[in-house]
Amino acid sequence: MRKGDSLVAHMDWALFATYIVMLIIGMATVYSVAYNEDHPNIYEYSEKYGKQLVWLGISLFLGLMVFLIDSDIYRKFSVPIYLFTLFLLVIVLFTPKINGARAWLGIGSMGVQPAEFAKIGTALLLARFISTVNVKQQNIQTVLIANAIILMPMVLILLQPDAGTFVVFTSFLFVMYREGITYDPLILRVINRIPGIRFKSTWVGGHFIPILFVVIMLSVVTLLMSNEVLEFSFLPNVKVPGFYSVVATLLLISLLFLIFLRVVSARRERGRATLVVILGFSMAAGLSSVVNYGFQGLRSHQKDRIELFLGMKEDPNGKDYNRNRAMAAVGSGGFLGKGYREASVSSVRSNHVPESETDFIFCPFAEEWGFAGTFILVALYMFMLVRIIIIAERQRAVFNRVYAYTVAMILFYHFAINIGMNIGFAPVIGIPLPFFSYGGSSMMSFSVMMFILLKLDSQRRDVLQ
Amino acid sequence: MNLDARRYVILAFILMVGVLYTSRLFYMQVVDDQWVLRAQEIAEKRWEITPPRGVLFDRMGKKIVSNRTYYNLMMIEAEIHDLDTAKFAKLIGWTREEVRNRFKEIVRGEGTYYNKNTGKRTANYQKIRAYPFMKELTLEEVARIAPHLDNFKGFHEEVTSMRSYPYANGANIVGYLSEVSQEEIDEDHFYKPGDNIGKAGLERFYEKELRGRKGIRYIVTSAMNNAIESYADGKYDTSALQGPPLKLGVDIQLQAYGEKLLKGKRGCIVAIEPSTGEILALVSSPSYDPNLMIGKRNISMYYPKLLLDPNTPLLPRPLASEYPPGSTFKLLNSLIALQEGVITPEFGAPCNKSVVGCHNHASAGNLADAIKHSCNPYYYAVMRRIVQQNRKKSVFADAEVGLSRWVDYMKSFGLGHTLETDITGLRPGRIPDVAFYDKWYGHHRWAFSTIRSISIGQGEVTITPLQMANVAAIIANKGWYYTPHFVKAIGANGPLPEYRKKHYSKIDTQYYDIVIEGMRRVVYEPGGTGRRALLKDIVICGKTGTVQNPHGEDHSTFIAFAPMDKPKIAIAVFIENAKGGGGLWAAPTASLMIEKYLKRKITEKEREKTIIDAVFSYMR
């Protein structure tokens, strides 16, 4: 079996190992948080850890299936797969509401969420489409089709409604950015109507996506920090307004960038790199202050609305409640944590943090393992994401590369938003933490996603340019 | 367009978030400890267990302040369904309006929690917690209500401990408890709203001892507020510890007898054991039954009444009333004059009524007789010699010197300043000094003739009955005293250290013998002013005083100690607006007290009846 040998030999073991480690930590966390003295056995199906173990088994089995199928099939069948997931998204709208959303297909606890699988369908079709596009000859049609592929499932998901997954779908925009799908054809059509102007391309059209996201991210973080005052236990009289800490962090990041760019850039480009960083920092700091002081200057009812949306304020729906309790749980972890199964705030039994086994699973982890644990967790995610991007960039086939990027960006979104809402950096949007949160759909979809990537990568040499 | 470089933009984006999150996590988990506190507030509850207060015993070992079981009617709002307010109000004997207001009052009483993170205030009140709806019900009251509570879900009874006073005496000594005020809570975090605190008397002074130590249990609680388990297996828990018992020098039977004697009169009796400074009795009349001041309901019912009573039963007169000492003051002036050497024991002076009024008696040929007769002109002469010693040319400057010396002696008798007795509400009295008269008359505008009424304890001089009794004790001890105090033992320990320190007067011992002989004559020689204090087998030394009072009848006062050779009791009696001098009312009262204390029985039945039956007009 020459083919099988090459599969194992060419698999990216580093990524696979990271994935397995995360599954194990995730499983241990679910066991800890949902622990029931009456049923201490991890195989106990009546408890959440028993169920999660079953999901984990199913996921690994699906992964094996995926791995055994010829990778070409994902490219070839991307349209039917996409249409099938769209179909499921339509079907689900005719089911009764569960917890205020029509998101579940199936019976009782064994239900699945089509939205989770729509990510895979959309990723495959987007990869397929971009692989057929000649980036140098883009037209309005290219932009519109690429956006339509993303928008159709997004609209259906918004109808459920599931705001979290809806937001996650914007991660595909980053993939389009990487592949050079530009909004220029749209922008130029408007701009070039102005007499005397005839642009070939615009900087904004090209870098529209990352700029937009930096703006959004920075604005949200600035807003969330605007009411906060940072205190330091070892400096009793020092109080730093949240806004200053945002600017200070920007400065720190800019400095790191500067060092990084000066190291990687060619000698003659170093001056330019410095200029770009200074310019970038000034713009970011400027934006942050506009948001901060603009927010402070808002009339109170407008302020209320924004605070309500971001969960900064006590409200009847309890967004603030979740956020505050989650932050208390995370922050109380200290350096080494309270110890395994010692979470006093975020265990399921104490129920101070709702959804602590699903969307807020980072809480019990952070409470039990402290900064030592959360540092390792963040590092693991960083390693996984960087690894996927390295894998993406070594693909010969555009399809494979685009697909790998979608996996990276979807995981990144889940990571950033999920942990962000546990530490007060993101509004409370319910999305799972990949490989950790309790739940079959996300476990299966992330695993399948991961195995498709591993499979595509292991066969990368078989693909002709 | 170099698309390959865009991988770095995306990588940078991802790594930036990684760095940002790591630093934020570091700040939250390692640097900032507010989240630890917040988590404790959320998940760890302190259950405080309040121990019963320390109890009080009298010198004979009789329990005079103890604890009794009461009941609180508790309510848990979350468990109340469809409360029939009218029926419930009827059961507990309130109006519907009162019931509704009580709910609001409880919520308000819990205060608010300030979240510095959001800048928002939220109420501490929790619907799932139990709060006392009615407090301090007696067994009889709760027995009437409890059987019907099944019809009112969300209400239940709970046992609590309250004060009880087996003897209805000594209210002004023991004081009373009342709910803590917000200021007291802010000042001392020991207290929670609804806790009791000593508001007067020994309950207040020994609050820190009597309250004991609260027991604290740390428990991990769930969002529904039910306990899950002991926090850290109870490692940080502490058990409640009752405050130590206080043993008083007070003799509760003597105290009760004193209160009985003064019934129908405004006045005070203070008795001290001279050898220890322990207060044996401190009677303030009129007084009140301390059992009236147990619990919020009683206090709100009786306190306003007591406060508005024109005879001021809440005022601890022996501590807080500053009276002119009258003729009892002559004893001190005698001692000072002897010590200063301005008179000898054989000094005689005519009873010249043109200087100041006196009663009819033979002129005193020596000091002891002057004391016996309490001769006013004699003491003008004595005081003139103290104040005007001819040390300065100017009569005014000379008076300054003399008065200053006199003030120094007076201070050494514990006068003119607050005694450090273990009770609150003490007043200093007044020994007028140079500064006082300078302010009053102007610098060098006064001399002996201006201030002479202090010779006989009138005018600007005031002292409290406690100070008077202490003076009697100093004379009994021939020159020293322990600060008068109530508590002789705190648990297994002795009294507070300040009551183990002897204070000395500036008078040599031999001069006391002369004055004491005069005091004996007051009671035992014909013509003495205190003949009504006479006891057959105990030698009482005393001195009467009749205090002129511009607002009414003279006050009657008497200070004494007994027995003469080995004094066991020193006493001061002060009866307000008694028609008749010190010899008529105060002296027999003191004598009865002495007999009661030393012999535990009264032989002078007639004398006792006269005193007890007397009811003065202002008390009717």
Ligand SMILES: [Zn+2]
């Ligand atoms: Zn006379």
